[in-house]
Amino acid sequence: MRWIKFPIELLLFVIISSQLVHAASFVPTNDQQILETLPDDSPPPRYLSAADFVSKTDASNLEDTGQLLERAYLQGDPRALGQARAQLDQTTDQSTETLMLKARALQSDHKFTEAKALLQQILSQDPAHPDALLTLSSLLVAQGQFTEALSYCEKLDDPTLRVYQLACSAQIQSMTGQLTPVKQTLSGLAAVAPGLDPSTARWIYLIQADAALRSQDATLSKQVFEAMDDQTVPALMARADWLLSIGQYEQVRELLQDHTDKDALLLRLIEAQMKLGDPKAKQNLALMKERIEVWQIRQENAHMREQASYALLANQVDDALKLAQENWQQQRETADIVLYATAALKANSKKDIEIVRQFIADTQFEYPALERALCLGKISDCLHCQASHEQNASQMARTANSPTDTSGEQTQNKDESL
Template sequence: MNWIKPFIGLLPLLLIGSPLLHAAPFIPKSDQQILETLPTDSPPPRYSNSDSFLSSASTASPEQTSQLLERAYLQGDPRALGQARAQLDQIKDPDVETLMLRARALQADHKFSEAKAQLKQILSKDPAHADALLTLSSLLVVQGQFEEAISYCTKLDDASLRVYQLACMAQVQSMTGQLTQAKQTLNGLANLAPGLDASTARWIYLIQADAALRSKDVALATQVFSVMDTQTVPALMARADWLLKQGDYEKTRLLLQDHTDKDALLLKLITAQIQLGDPNAQQNLGLMKERIDVWKIREENAHMREQATYALLANQINPALQLARENWQQQRETADIVIYATAAIKAGSKKDIELLRQFMTDTQFEYPALERNLRLGKISRSSKETPS
């Protein structure tokens, strides 16, 4: 089933959030105003003018659009996402494949309700559409709707999709009180990973990395990072999260010092630099503020996790808590609960702390170090929690 590969290539986007810069166009007030920050490894411009771009967009194939979305995710290239959206906008009578691509683009813009509507439209016509089932399940995981998410995993009953069904279920189980069982399943899938395509293997490894982080499983982390790539943004984020959790700030700095063009990675780099007393931390905080100022001009709301993290790093505790609260209404992944919990504890907000503890109780979300911090109302030194 060839359609499953481009989907799996984008699936981790639903697990850890997008580090992209993206928004509706706006009119700059001066030639010096920052419009966008592009990755340093971005390819040269493909179009000389708007006519050549529109001509190319109108003739683009679904495969080309899918490749652009995958590049946007894996490399943090905002131009690729913009090009994919422009191509999709040219299609006036979308088929199922186009609806799937639109759902992914909407998710990348954090337009979760619209993305779910597209996916449910597909499933109303074809209840067994595996691509839609997997995408919808992962989107529901992002929002913390775990019971509904696993119901879509179980509908993947085709024998040829067994790997995807198991990974889908393990993803949910790892966040709902079955972390040990999920790690066992994932270990079995990881043994198969070398024979799978790179995107599917990366998806399995990223779920394992999240499980290792929350359970402080050094052996699992060592195993995962020995096989996971070191070039893509999702893999770098997972590695940086683990290193920060262990207090390996120097290794984090070395890992990310050439990735200041990617927002989520820049914030993790700043976290390490602050811990190391690196004077470059203030310069990078200024760089991050410039980007946030652009988001505010554009009236964006798709970067609240990043804004909350910046506010914490800049010691703006109350604004950080408000942003983390707003982000919590959209996303409830591991990174979202960490940033919200950190802001709530630092602000001494008992109401928010209790809300998070209740969420962990209700869902059986396993993260012992974080639960301990919430219970004590303080960030223990041994947990080495960071806001990134």
């Protein structure tokens, strides 16, 4: 069902939209200077002149615009995102499909209010529109408005959309006090995922990865990362987050060392390098600082998460807290909640710690390791390390008790390759 792909791509795009790669702070002095050498697999130029651009956008090629947005999401390519926005700016078409694409472009700029207004416009004309229902639910999840988000999932009552309704609901339920029981639903969805379109399958796997991270479930994480690709930015982010959470810093460095052009991945690489005492961490931290300076020059406000993360890595605790507070007003996904809690704890801000704790109490947001850190008043950069060490110790004990059985050792080695 091609028409349902647009919201699924947006559900994923919400997670990554603010983490697209931006150029470093280099200002050319003449038209002949090379700004960047594009990758070998870059698509050919779409427009050779302004007139060519206008003539093509007049055709209102919605499929082409959708593909550009998908490329921007999967590969962290801001050029594709810029082309998609330009196409949408030129069109006068007001069809439902165009409004859906405009909503996606708006949310990529964190203009959630405007995006939701367009989606509500669609739903006012067609209350059962599946694309708009899924998209609006995803935006509300990103803002931590879980109850309202779930209400839109439940409006997907078409039997042919059962998979989407289940996945939409399961994502929210796993975040709001039903993490353990909903894993069975997620396992069932993952079992059928290979037969679905790639966008839907990726969405299901990312929901599972988030559930595995928050529940410290090594078995589930192993299953997810064996099934999910490891080449797209969202998949790499999810895999790196799990490895960082259990202290596997060398694996993170190996996984991300060739991805310094992606802001979200660069920040995770820096964290791993700092833990390992890698001298390249300083160089990459400076690179990230240059990119932030560009955002500040452009007065862009869609990068609060990245700026706060950088400030924490640079040990700028007060700045980190301020930026995390600003980001909290925009996004409240798992990464944002952890970020705000970390900044609050490092700054010893009781007011902000209480805000996070109250949010968890009100929404029943489930992340046991984070809740423990908030109760203790301190946070470890490796939330799950203790659980990881205990699991490894248990595996070693089983191996020692069964010297002729090597399955435990094989399992441990396989886990390490994730």
